[in-house]
Amino acid sequence: MTSAKSSENKQAFINGWKQSKLVRVFLYFILMLVFFLSSYQHLIVSDKNMGENTSEKEINQETPIYSEYSINSLDFLEHIFDKLEQINLDATFTYEEKTEIYKLYFLEEYNKFVEDNIKTMQQSEDSLDAAFIQEIENQLIDQQYDFPVEAFFKLPRLSQAEIIKMSAVAESIVKNLMKEQIKEADIMRGKVAEMVNASNLSDDDSRVLVTEIARFSIFPNYFYDAAATKEALSSTKTTETNYLQVVGLILLVILFVVFLYMYIKQSNLQIRNNNVQLLMLVFIFIINMMGMKIVALGHSLDYPYLGFLAPVALGSMLIAILLDYKLAFISSILFSIFASIIFNFENQMFLFDYRYGIVASVICFTSIFAVHKASQRSSILKAGILITIAACTSITAIFLITNENVISNYIFSLTFALMNGLLTAVFVIGILPFFEAAFGILSPVKLVELSNPNHPLLRKLLTETPGTYHHSVMVANLSEAAAESIGANGLLCRVGSFYHDVGKTKRPNYFIENQVNSENPHDTIDPDLSKSIIISHARDGVEMLKEYKMPKAICDIAEQHHGTTLLKYFYFKAKKQQELTGELEEEVKESDFRYPGPKAQFKEAAIVGLCDCVEAAVRSLSNPKMDQINTMVDKIIKDRLEDQQLNECDLTLKEIDTIAKSLKETLLGIFHSRIEYPELPSRDKKGVTKDEATVSI
Template sequence: MNVFLNKWYKNHALVYKILLFVVTTLFIVYLFPKTGKFRYSFEKGKPWQSENLYAPFNFAIKKSQEEIKKEQVEIENNSLVYFDVTTGIKEAVLTDYSARFNQVFNDSTHFNIENSVLFKKGEALINNLYNAGVLNLDYNYADDRPVILANSNKVQKKIQYGHLFELTKLREHVENNLGNAISVDAKKRMVSIFFDVIQPNIKLNKTLTEKALEEELSRVSLTRGRVEKDQLIISKGQVIEENQYDILSSLKSEYESQIWNTSNYNWVLVAYTLLVALTLLMLLLFLSKYRHEVYLNNTKVTFIFFNIALMVLLTTLVINFNSQYIYVVPLCIMPLVLKAFFDARLGLFTHVLTVLLLGFIVPNSYEYMFLQIIAGMVTILTVSELYKRANLFISVGQITFIYIIAYFAFFVIHEGQLTGLKLETFGLFILCGLATLFVQPLIYIYEKIFGLVSDVSLLELSDTNSKLLKELANRAPGTFHHSLNVANLAEASANEIGANAMLIRVGALYHDIGKMKNPTYFTENQSTGINPHDELSYKESAKIIIEHTLDGIEIAKKYNLPDRVIDFIRTHHGTSLVYYFYMKEKAREEEVDVKDFSYPGPKPFSKETAILMMCDSVEAASKSLKEPTSTKINEFVENIIDKQVESGQFLNADITFKEIQSIKKVLKRKLANIYHLRIEYPE
């Protein structure tokens, strides 16, 4: 059991990477569309570029959505409408009419032959209305719409909707049928009577009507015709007309559905998994060979894999919503983020791999991949200092411009003309550019979640008005001044060999913050001429000097400084000796334990930490130079750095002898400038 646990502990980083690799692969495959990939690309009105295509199996030609919708609309406009007829209404209305007529025309002046004729006209009009049927509402159907009238005795009659009478037309209908032979007063009285007595006897049967419509719609065929196996579909070079386009679309749909609905499903799933795994494996191999420091850090590897999965997820969600908005996804955020935390090469490599993965799920994959890869290259090449807001806005504008130019070129190639160019797509590119500006807050979020440090945070930390550096300046002004000098030397050295100048400057500013705990025990802060070391043993003095690195780590953690900055505090003395007190103790005692006078380390493990160690030692020791000359400074710099090399302080740092020589030259030149040395002319 112990052997197993030991093996697990030794290889836990590798086991974690394997689990991360597997989980990310399965997640991306899960996001992929649940269809096969049709091997041919085609567009209506364009020549068929592949070889002659024969039907691989029997399949039906599917109707387009427009055709199906047209048929459905036609059925909806012509399907039967069912109305219920209430019996007995006509007889009741006639009875009410007779009574009402007698009331209205009861004065003696109107009891004449004319009234009798008028009564009969009204009675005939009522009979005509109810022979057709009186509607309770205006249903706005077309006049030629077929309707079925059914009464309680199940007697049905089929007529057109226009034959039914709508109550809204009652006044007009009555006036037209009475004619102009009667007086205006009599006509008004008749209209009033009809409004009082006429009642609807027909009402829509919604249930039967909807059921009839559903039955009609269910009989709509989704296909038209069939293509038999081995039948020639289209020849090479033939222009894809509407009929061929429908056949090709049907074949594509049938092909994809057959793959995922048969036993081949598992094989396609395995194929997708292999391709995704191969892509992610290339990323791990790249990290292992060219970015080994990143590869060894599981947090950083997780961060990179998370960004890839996030971009695939966002793209999938947009495609599922509406594939026309595919270019709204700000894919260029990823190379920007990776460049901010790592470097341009890693950002571009990861971006290209992500675009290759997205090629499986986006429409017009070649066009999409071309646009995104070009945009990613422009992103890497144009964004130099992300922490400068103006640079970000300029770069986003350039990226948007490249999108528009490339899309315009593809459109002209495909269409051969400018008519039909959709300006809405250009708007999507502008939205994508605006979304890319979200990279600034996103970097801040990533810093908090993954504990990473970007140039934006480093710029904030380099502000000498920050709370911690102000406290250092107040409590240990000599140390603060020393840190500023070291920062200038280290930054110049980093620029000379291509190291991270911003990171090393911040590391230099904070590397000696531990001296705040006992500032007077360090010579640069002793302004009174009193040396507290005179009251201590050499071993105690060495202990206080050594502990400033541990105190610095404690203070840095208290102020939440990033680990990359704390590394400079931890390593700026490596495992070197507190040489002055060691030699004093050795002169007093023959046997001296070197460990009591050695810094705990670790040794510098990067170019930046190695540069800081050199600059810190040279700047501190340069204060002891008396009457400095160019020769003295050259020998002085050579001796200090050579001793560090000989003691093996730079064995773990990725720095070459050539780079060390370049750093020496920078330090010699800078120190000569500090001491205002002039060329020594012969007397």
Template structure:
């Protein structure tokens, strides 16, 4: 039971340690994000009746297809499709053949009547009696098909037979040509008479002799016949194609449904109902969607904060920065969006890169990249023109690229001018994205529009750089966050504490410079903060200025004061210097990272010289009295300074520092720190220790390399 209780207590304590620095700030940030973006997704609903008057102009919050109106439109289009008919070529050829048969038969009858083909009955007769018209008609009817003679009146035959052959030939050509055109265009029951009338009109206004026109008009009633019949399959296919070409009737997001003062007609009322402006229950869904999005956003932020906490790089100042920077960036977006219009493109002027420029300097590059993505997503919601369910993808893409440009172009964060250089790079990327949008839109645009939007992009980059430079000291000082720019300021030799070391403990100053060089090189070899290690090494022995002559590097041409006091007194003086230094650093308000290095650079190591000296006269001496009280190094930088501090002092004591001796001393000190447990509380690995040992050796070999001994001048 006790074990279970202890386990529960441990888990509760662990949960509290996570809740306070991570979960609570993430929840606060999520609430703020939700409140800022709430009105961008929430749809206002209305309580109105048909035929009432609209009290305000109402826009559609969503894009939706009006199915009922689309069906009505489709029905009208389908009904307007004409019926499809098949023209029978067989009937056309048949009718033309009948007409040709009539004229060919008459021509043959004429040949017989002229005696060219007929027999001569009486050899003695000098002439042949020609047949009468009646006989010709009777003979013609014998020659023609029954389908013709049963329908055509004999009077038509009489008229055709009596017409001159040349006139009849011209009439035949015109009639057949006209007949083919009329029949090929299709003759249906309902337009049969109009087709006959068309034939008659062509005959009437032709240049034919009047003697042929009347029989041809009469012949039209026989020749023109129904040859076009309704085709069900073609008609259905035509209607189907027409229906497929109907564009859906769509109500676009942002489209005006009704203007202020207009009457709410049935159509308007149905549209309001369709887009959900009369249904209060539908309002909850966009809010749920926004809540889920905010949960994803703060989960990513919380995860990145947990990584910082795991690496012991998260403190209250950085938590406050994450909150303030996020609120500032999102707040600026929200304020600008209040004045933006769909065609205004004011989002181009938002200094969105400011947040990630600060984050890269005060946190790290990874966190800055994550924030750039999250700010871009939130920006696409904020600039959605208050249309629920829509995202302004142009704004989101623009915010992403302008922030990534800031992260990429801010290369040398040790130089404040680097921020202005990064601003120039951001401006170039912003202009490129603006041109990208204009060209992809495939619309005509004026030069003034291009210059205006490009100007917004330049203004965004300029404001991002200026605000970053202006806010950086505030976050560094007000929140106690240590940046590279701050470290560079502290590394200035004119800094009062560094001057104090130089003037009061010059040997310690030289020792600190050497430790700084070794520590920075070793930190950079394993990816730690080399600049922090350098500056921390500058100040790590500031406590020695309290009693500088009790430290051997400052004992120049004087006797060693430790020769006149007991080993325990010497140990007390030596052991106090890290904590004296920490008090001095706190008094001068130096960053806590520098203070911690000063306190931890000896860890809980043993003052072996004075311990064994005391043991010579006191056999029951306690080892704890000769150990530094700690704490042990908590960071990689503090651990490296701890090693380099001892290495520099040991190598400096060598009379002839060879490469073998240097490697032996470095290896022994690293092993001793490991065996003594001094590195147990810092996140340093064995592989990193190997790199540190190798780097320190290489650096020391470069410092203590062998020199050519120049010959002395001979005495004259």
């Protein structure tokens, strides 16, 4: 008794947790925390400026602050081409002398340029910090470009026209690249060659020399600022600014979570009242955000557009498969917004980088369309291919719109997009079984796998109990249609029906559908024994299903499809037998002839139970007519309601009425009556009927 009470308390606690409003509020709070932590470091920026030449700096106690100081590369570049034109036009110098001049000139010119700029900084009225000036000088010297020796031998051969044409190309390239924030000049120098190849220069030597001169004219313009870093860490003003930004971020996160909450609340999804599914949704968001954050850590590797590698569609696919595809669309909007925040590396003045947001939304929506109603794991791989195509298309569109002509960036982006689709598909296939096992979720993919006739239990059912197998298939057709008519899980009903009577394989001959041309053994045994054999098939089925590690929902359908219904035939047989024998000392109890239950705890189990009873009853009719079918369905449903077998599931009366209509329509399609053709009139030896003969006379 104590054990039973303890089990009831445990079950009550579990059910209470699943429905608790307090738990639901806590889960939404966790979701807000995930959104906040994912975005926090991307919002906190400092408003401290160092004179007119200092850009807005990121406040992060773990990251040093860099300040901008632009060196006029165009003046340096113009001076180089002026010198080229001057020396090459001077006929007093021989080719060899010009070569030697260039070997010395480039190094001397660079040193002189750096020295002049440092002096200008030191004498500036802006009073730049001495340590900052020293850092600039050190970086300019350390990052000086090593002009290749072979280029010195090509420079003297340039004509004035070639120099002018090269000057225009070099100026355009250097001007565009120096607009970026450059800590490492070599990164920008690596982009020069492709930009030169895209220019109007056709001569190979001109291309090579423009590439080298442009590289030589690119300097770093973003330098570590020790004073600003120290000041930012201790600045009260900065702290106040951070508080305002944190408040703004909190408000934004609250809006996102409220938006998600309102959609779920106004939907008819189970997640609205099911904390288990809500917990799963939170886990999916956490996994997706972590995936984006891990990819974002690779930003220090200086790969352009690394964010396109992030498997943002992972969360959308999981939600579409495990929960609901409409909810997946809503979640995809949030994933896209946070992708544009997390991967906003280049533009610190704005919160969002629209490029990542657009690509993320495209691949998320594509993945949902691809996996919606997916029935095989190969569908997930196909979705990965579609994600790749969608990502590449959207990336190409963005590059064309922004008119970015750096081919290497485009190639990097497409490569990351190709890897994105593959990673997303692999991760979904790998993570899906975890969610199915941990949360007791049966995905459509898993259900379709279980419906394979080659499954050992279904093969056993077919070979040992063909009558039961046929009955199960019929129940599957009925229950799937009925479930879909009320928005329940039709696929779960179908697969559950396949396995609901698998326990009959233990004693197949004791069930009427398997008694082909054989006597009914129940005619010769005691009704108590018959009752025990019949009732045991539900328990035996659950044990077999658990032995094969079948999902809990399938086991529950097998256990609950009879509920606590009464075996009327054997009950009344036992009572009649008692009356005939006159043994009236111990009355036959109705409770002894009921299934042990439990009653159906969810819609799908209740539907399978109704369909099981209806199919068996209608099949017993020799030639079922429409009126008979309607009467039979109504009677069975009425009996179940009066017996309170549907009280513990969440079926409404309106849904039960819809199920009844669906059962009647499906049964009429299965047991339709053949058209009775009128008897043809007899003909004489000539093939003429009597009526025809009369008419001819």
